[in-house]
Amino acid sequence: MGGLKQNYWQNYVDGNWVDGGAGRLTVENPGTGEPLAEIALADAADIERAVKAALACHESGVLSSMRPVERGRMVRGMGDYLLANREEIAEMLTLESGKPYWEALVETDGAARYFEYYGNQAETVEGRSIPLGGDYLDFTTYEPFGVSAQIIPWNYPLE
Known part of the structure; x- marks a missing residue:
């Protein structure tokens, strides 16, 4: 598969590289149909594990401290x-x-x-509040928002 150093890419969950519960997905060269690499294909249970791990990290305070x-x-x-x-x-x-x-x-x-x-x-x-006017109370809180996840389209896979 290609001339690449790594031909199989796992998912990174809870500090570990892991296989996906839905198996593997082959990435192909669209011009030749040649397989380039395989990637771990996550399933709903993998997503749940990742969210739980991220939430546990957030709640532990390890990053905010x-x-x-x-x-x-x-x-x-x-x-x-x-x-x-x-x-x-x-x-x-x-x-x-x-x-x-x-x-x-x-x-x-x-x-x-x-x-x-x-x-x-x-x-x-530094995080500061921009005054909105006399009828508003403005303040800045220094607390992490928490876990978020996005599935978005892209034109540039890395950006």
């Missing part, structure tokens, strides 16, 4: 991973989507930049 600079390093670490593996990631994007390799490199670099930017926000955003 962590120094902002440390939380930022965790987020920036994902961008560092993308940059360290940019050629392999760009190759997969090119083979899987048909986009030019140079564009896949730009996309990988751009995604890494997002992680860098938001990782830096963890220690630089």
